[in-house]
Every structure is written in C-alpha cells, then in structure tokens.
Amino acid sequence: MDHIIAGIARTSDPKELEKILMGCAHLDAARLVVITKANQSNVHNDSHLHFIHTRGPDVGHSGGGTGVPGMGGGSISLSSFVGHAPVPHYLHDVAIHQDVAHNYNVAIDEGRSVVTFKASAEEAPAVAETFRGCGLVNVKTLKALKKAAPA
Numbered sequence: 468m469d470h471i472i473a474g475i476a477r478t479s480d481p482k483e484l485e486k487i488l489m490g491c492a493h494l495d496a497a498r499l500v501v502i503t504k505a506n507q508s509n510v511h512n513d514s515h516l517h518f519i520h521t522r523g524p525d526v527g528h529s530g531g532g533t534g535v536p537g538m539g540g541g542s543i544s545l546s547s548f549v550g551h552a553p554v555p556h557y558l559h560d561v562a563i564h565q566d567v568a569h570n571y572n573v574a575i576d577e578g579r580s581v582v583t584f585k586a587s588a589e590e591a592p593a594v595a596e597t598f599r600g601c602g603l604v605n606v607k608t609l610k611a612l613k614k615a616a617p618a
Contacts (some may be wrong), residue, residue: 470591472584474603477573481504481514484580489515492574494546494584494594502571503580521575570605585611 476484484501488494497558505511537590546552571581586594592609600604 468609470586470588471609472586472594472598472599472606473571473609474582474595474606475571476501476580476582476603479503479578480582481505481508481510481516481518484582485514485516487601488582491597494597497587500583501580502575502583504575504578505580512613557587 476487478484478487481501488499488501489496496517500517500519502519502521504521507518511518511520558590575581581600584598586608595606595608
C-alpha cells in the first residue's frame with residue numbers, strides 16, 4: 468500500500484461521515500482514516516470508521532512580561548500584520564509532504580474532516596473516483612513518504 472488517497476469531507480459529524488463513507492464508498496473501513504479536530508465522543512468510538520482527533524494550536528499560554536503597557540512581555544510578528552494566523556500541521560502523522568497537506572490542514576482547522584485511504588497503485592484511481600462520487604473535494608492520490616525508522 469504505497470499510495471494515500473486523501474479528500475476533504477464537508478463535515479466532521481461522525482454519523483454523517485459514516486453514512487457517506489460506508490453507504491457510498493463501500494471501501495474497507497479498516498483502511499479508511501478520518502482526521503478531525505472535533506472532540507472525541509462515544510459516537511466516534513462506536514463508529515466503524517477510524518477517527519484521529521487532532522489538537523489545534525496551543526492558545527492558552529502565559530505571556531509573562533511586566534504587566535506595564537508597552538514594556539516587555541510581547542513582540543510584534545509579521546502574522547499580526549498579515550491578518551491571519553498560520554495553520555497548524557494536523558497531518559504530521561500522515562506520510563505525505565507538508566506542502567501538499569496545507570489545504571487539508573486548512574480544512575481541518577475550519578472544522579471539516581480529511582479522509583484518507585491506503586491503497587495500492589492499482590487501486591488508487593478507483594478509490595479516488597469513489598471519493599469524488601461520495602462528495603469529497605480536493606481529492607488527491609499521493610505517493611506515501613517512507614517514515615524514517617526510529618534510531
């Protein structure tokens with residue numbers, strides 16, 4: 468299984484995802500993975516699908532500093548002028564290039580889900596077409612990266 472088919476589902480609702488993927492796709496559920504930032508629930512746990520629940524960026528940190536306006540404790544970054552914060556890399560455990568994963572990371576950050584399926588080269592085109600037929604968007608067939616062996 469050297470290919471990963473990935474697509475964006477417009478929902479993170481586990482029941483709706485199961486209905487879409489199990490009812491439409493007829494794919495091996497053991498090879499389907501849904502990546503979401505939705506909080507894990509019993510509905511997720513009871514699903515036939517395998518969910519990976521990511522965490523968003525850490526926002527509750529102490530700024531420290533003096534407490535005096537304009538004195539220490541803060542810094543200005545380029546992102547404060549650009550108008551949006553960088554998107555976290557939710558797919559760090561999926562063996563695909565980070566630059567390719569950017570659109571998927573944005574989708575997860577916005578509350579949608581990314582669905583992946585490990586496939587052989589022969590299966591990949593049919594799985595990608597099935598994903599599209601089930602309403603997934605930005606469907607891509609990616610050559611899986613080899614993860615480095617632990618040292």
